[in-house]
Amino acid sequence: MSKQKFVYMFEEGTEGQKELLGGKGANLAGMTALGLPVPPGFIVATTACVKYYDEGKKFDAGIEKEVFECVAKLEKKMGKKFGDAADPLLVAVRSGSRASMPGMMDTILNLGLNDITVEGLAKKTNNPRFAYDCYRRFIQMFSSVVMDQDKHACERVLDEVKAKRGVKEDTELTVEDLKEIIDRFKADYKKDHPEGFPQDPKEQLIKSIEAVFRSWDNPRANTYRFMHNIPYNWGTAVNVQSMVFGNKGETSGTGVAFSRNPSTGENKLYGEYLMNSQGEDVVAGIRTPHNISELEKENKKIYDEFAAIAKRLEKHYKDMQDMEFTIEEGKLYMLQTRNGKRTATAALRVAVELVKEGLIDEKRAVCMIDPKQLDALLHPQFDKKALKEAKEVSKGLAASPGAAFGRICFTPEGAHEAAKKGEKVILVRVETTPEDIEGMVAAQGILTARGGMTSHAAVVARGMGRCCVAGCGQLIIDEKAKTCIINGKKYSEKDSISLDGSTGCIYDGCLKTEAAQLTGDFGTIMAWADKYRALKVRTNADTPKDTQRAVELGAEGIGLTRTEHMFFESDRIGPMRQMIVAKTEEARRAALEKLLPMQRKDFIGIFTALEHRPATIRFLDPPLHEFVPHDDAGVKSLAKDMGISYEELKTTIEGLHEFNPMMGHRGCRLAVSYPEIAEVQTRAIIEAAIEVKKSKGFDVIPEIMIPLIGEVKEFKYIKDIVVRIADEIIAKSDVKIKYLVGTMIEIPRACLTADEVAKEAEFFSFGTNDLTQMTFGFSRDDAGTFLDEYYQKKIFESDPFARIGQIGGGKLMEITVELGRKARPDIKLGICGEHGGDPSSVEFCHKIGLNYVSCSPFRVPIARLAAAQAALKD
């Protein structure tokens, strides 16, 4: 076995080796191979970083040896030597992980300088000021970035010297000033590190590489990784590149540019540059850089050369490029290129235009767009100008995207009343419960003090496409006084706020919003996506309005209608509660009879909006206690409405209490206890289908879905009721209606016995929220208290409720698909629930061979695109 190699010269790598060399390293290797003017260098591979952590943060001696072998090669190539007093080799050290990752280590430039080589550089360049400025910068970067010294300490020294000299700009400092600054930097350094600033360039280099490795585990990097699902075990590579100087005078400079406009997608170089500067000057904003177009006027030759390289790279990588370059004494060097980050609008335009230009085909275009980005295009946004001037009061979780403003309302009733008068309101609650639904529907946006991304408020708001900011820790509500304090500022129901559900920001007052702009490019990409995907995309919708919206966004049917949401509406909740607290089957039937026409009407609306598309309707699912009031006033009022005593009702309601409601009397268990619920729901569905067929001619095929099945006999018991009632109604009617009876798959036992269940069930729909809970053994509502520790301790790297844990719930899904198809080859398999709109979960669903995914209306385009990408990856 040949020895494992950890360090690669640029010319030894290839652009395909992102896993090994990191993104930046692979592209440097790629540009080198293309013969572009890249300053030579080498890459310490990601595997070295992994080894560093595996060995308890110790730098492996073998890797150190490899590093210095590459340094030797670099010396030979450059004709300079590390630490050479006359003509020292200087290098830049940069981090570079597999995925682009802000939050990791900054760049260190001019490494190799010390008290002796700085003089060599001064002589060699005949520019002492340049040399000492480089050394000053190097010490400053090394101290703060590598040694974690206080960043501002150096800045203070600089400011003090400038003040003493009476100058304003760094560039006005003399060599002597710089020497003084260097001495003071070194003295400060020695205070914390008695061994003094390292003079050995080799020590400087190893320390810097280690610092890059360490930065992989800093809190910012961890947060970024968590947000973007980047595995901790990837590690980062380190790029060591010989220095070129943009600060060698007015024929030198440095810049950053995109091959197209990253905001709009326009096919025109876009970027900034600054002559006589090093990279950090541009970043720090000390001097204002110029637009790249100026360079054409200032130095056409360099501009043309760069523009040509940009085109060439774009053609080579078949994507818009984001490049860094340096001009050293009139010569152009490329320091980096990568596929450029862009807005959703730009992403669509670039993809469509690249196809038009013949650079890529439709399939590649479809794969170029991050499905999650589409979200931004599907909701109203704040006017950009208004946003700039806005006052951000606080921030919560970006729970459901979109922008909204309105007067504060603390109660759902208040919100409802105001909305009736045409007022725009924001519903502000500690947390929401199913009883708040009416208020949530009425409000423009919802703000809560408690609850995470999967809290009731967040889930329901996303379902409705309503903007929501959840879990704002700085929000304290006094519901009684109808006031709240947000980040110290008091608000009453007279005040207005604005919410940005895409960022979580809360603003004072009313900010102007603009409607979503779905340009032609969006339609083009969606059409291409639809051409290539295998998965159907349905929607979760509980109302005709949501259904209509989802169909407009491309939904091919309904994957989940939650019938319970219908029962929270004000005209329903009364009979619903009477049904729940009924003591006899007769009383329950009487209440259900009142609900029947309302529910039938809902279904007529939904079937009409769907036209011929299929609709999966789930039977009543939540524990009944969710529907009844728990506070004394509510109980008293209900008792009065029902004409029974407070005590009797109180006892009944207390009897509904459960220790673990998530694992209690809910789902199909309700229909097993009270078959009349299943009867009435069947009646409403089938009668609605008949009515719609008669009046509109639409051939609706309702798919009746029994939730929470764990045992085939449980399913069979309810299916028998459905079939009996449905066939009775159809036989009496003069039209023919087909219907299916199937089940949610959300209980592990249903997965393990899917062959049994499939003998009876005509379709399965994965309810991955519950399945995740049961598989992990923790409840969504309670996990918040301990999952943070799990993330911090890297036990989990992503939220299992946001992505299908492919080893946990995912494995059960695979078992289910296999067993289910074995028993019933033509079984229809789908997924509903939050995961249906998550691109990585959509990919998983494609891989295991589901027929469709279902998600909230606004996520339909995301799912369509993700489904196409999954199919094209195959």
Add this chain to the structure above:
Amino acid sequence: MSKQKFVYMFEEGTEGQKELLGGKGANLAGMTALGLPVPPGFIVATTACVKYYDEGKKFDAGIEKEVFECVAKLEKKMGKKFGDAADPLLVAVRSGSRASMPGMMDTILNLGLNDITVEGLAKKTNNPRFAYDCYRRFIQMFSSVVMDQDKHACERVLDEVKAKRGVKEDTELTVEDLKEIIDRFKADYKKDHPEGFPQDPKEQLIKSIEAVFRSWDNPRANTYRFMHNIPYNWGTAVNVQSMVFGNKGETSGTGVAFSRNPSTGENKLYGEYLMNSQGEDVVAGIRTPHNISELEKENKKIYDEFAAIAKRLEKHYKDMQDMEFTIEEGKLYMLQTRNGKRTATAALRVAVELVKEGLIDEKRAVCMIDPKQLDALLHPQFDKKALKEAKEVSKGLAASPGAAFGRICFTPEGAHEAAKKGEKVILVRVETTPEDIEGMVAAQGILTARGGMTSHAAVVARGMGRCCVAGCGQLIIDEKAKTCIINGKKYSEKDSISLDGSTGCIYDGCLKTEAAQLTGDFGTIMAWADKYRALKVRTNADTPKDTQRAVELGAEGIGLTRTEHMFFESDRIGPMRQMIVAKTEEARRAALEKLLPMQRKDFIGIFTALEHRPATIRFLDPPLHEFVPHDDAGVKSLAKDMGISYEELKTTIEGLHEFNPMMGHRGCRLAVSYPEIAEVQTRAIIEAAIEVKKSKGFDVIPEIMIPLIGEVKEFKYIKDIVVRIADEIIAKSDVKIKYLVGTMIEIPRACLTADEVAKEAEFFSFGTNDLTQMTFGFSRDDAGTFLDEYYQKKIFESDPFARIGQIGGGKLMEITVELGRKARPDIKLGICGEHGGDPSSVEFCHKIGLNYVSCSPFRVPIARLAAAQAALKD
């Protein structure tokens, strides 16, 4: 394909066909084959019953045809014809399922009689009184058993006629009286069934067979099946046998006898007989039967013949037999034989003696004993005489076996105080909580008003071997007044009651108890069992006393020590609560330091009791809110103890609230949040092991068990803490201690990723309670509200918490064993939790290849026997 056969003549069947012919039918076939004097007949197979239900309770025409073909054969054999006016064929119809099942249909005798054949019988037998008495009996049985008429109506007619005639005994009625009775029976019958009493014997027969089929689904049969895990889909067979008459005068008779004494096991015929009678006379107790030994004096020839048959059958079936016979005019007929039911004592003696007699070998003896029966031998019982005179007040669930008496105490504190004074008390609670532990320990027995077989009271009592009657619906407690009403009778703390935890009976006053008698036969059987079993048997024990007891009962180590139970004791709960509400790591560590020496002492005691045997110790598992007071008084008192404000403590405690505690912050999640808990528990265990090794020389190998693992990284995180602390302590000590670190398997995800987990874990122990909950998706605490409906609707046929659902949790266990052994071939696999003592679950554990089962001390012998039976079945 040959046509399926549903009806078999006795001579067509074999004794091995119990599944097809039912137990009674197979044995009738067996006795026929042996050439014993069995009245001829045929069997309608269980498959016919299954078909009857499958076809919506319709009697299949093909089967009817088969029945009459067999009737024809029977006619030929007997030389009599069904409905023949001169010499009618009469038959008996009896149910007979695969397992013996009281609660099903009674026997119908004399079928074939009608207004005409009765006269033929009268003439043929020259005994009109006999003939009309037979007809009278037949109508009576057919009306009540087949047609569901009121049983007492016939009795009333009989009584009226007897009164009119001024006679007392049925035998004193004349032919005319009987005719009058028959007429009145038929008139009553016609009132409900206008078509009149069926005169066609064929109709009588088919109606009777159908009635047997229907009785398979009556409530009594369903209850019995549920209790004994008999599947609904087995169905019952029907035996149709030509009549012989024990009521033909003084040379005729009928009787029941066992080949050995079913109470003591003594090898001597045991039974009763009655001359001139039919079976129901004996059963009804109208006349007092004689001891079988009388028969020897009365009719030695018949007695000897019967005794010889009994011996022959015993030898043939290699087990004690329970037989029914009839003597018709001096000729002996065998009507039934089966393995006889017996007491636990008798079971042991019979098995041991059969081996001594050379009839069976040890293996068969081991398999003959129902492991569950041993339970009765392991606990104190009420004195039999005392029990006869006792007054049963009410009945609850037989939650934990044993007999106990004592003064009523309504509070755990009261029980504790009384016990300290040497008083015997019964703790009476609505339901128990972990805070009651001290009172439960102090009491002789526990009685609760609410809760099932897996309620806290039941589980904890079984674990302690404490007698418990749970869920007594007739118990109403007024805790404030310290009184209760049991079945209408009021009790105060001055009164005493007695509980029988094996029957659920509650008695007034103090009943004398006697200690468990473990005779020599028990020891013999256990020694044989140990010889043949492959599974080790460990115990779940939390105290040295329990450990000691379990070792005496044969436990080979501890499979589960729940460390949390130790913290409920009065000297621990204080620091425990301080630990829980601590706001900082320091405060938490301070409280933990107080707990350390106490916990160490517990472990020293347990290790000493175990000598060299292994001990699996589970880290703290329950949600922390279980340890803190929730009532205002408790919170106030704790706040005072801790020197903090009531409000602060109240807020902290409210913060511990969870929506679904079963799926909340518990198990290993506690140690992930508070690693210092794991540190201190490790310290206590390892220091105790060192101390015991030093002072006693026992080589304890502690097995540290991390609960509720769902992800290997979670396990690794805690294992790293354990190993660090343990190795530190061992390094500092002068003795060598080995220890293992392993995990509970109770989360489905752990099963699905068992290969990953096994890379780190040195052993797995299945926690099947939680695993069952997660797999079925329902909580043990809440399922009670809906599972009854599931049993009634035959969706579930047994309690999943009492037996491992082999398709649900069982399948996950198989996956775990396979994946776990693949990753670590020598991994130690066990099971702890309630299932460990259930024989059918033990068999499953053997089948999937576990190394051991662990159960509460008193169940150890049961598990030893069940394990041997499982191994011998292989």
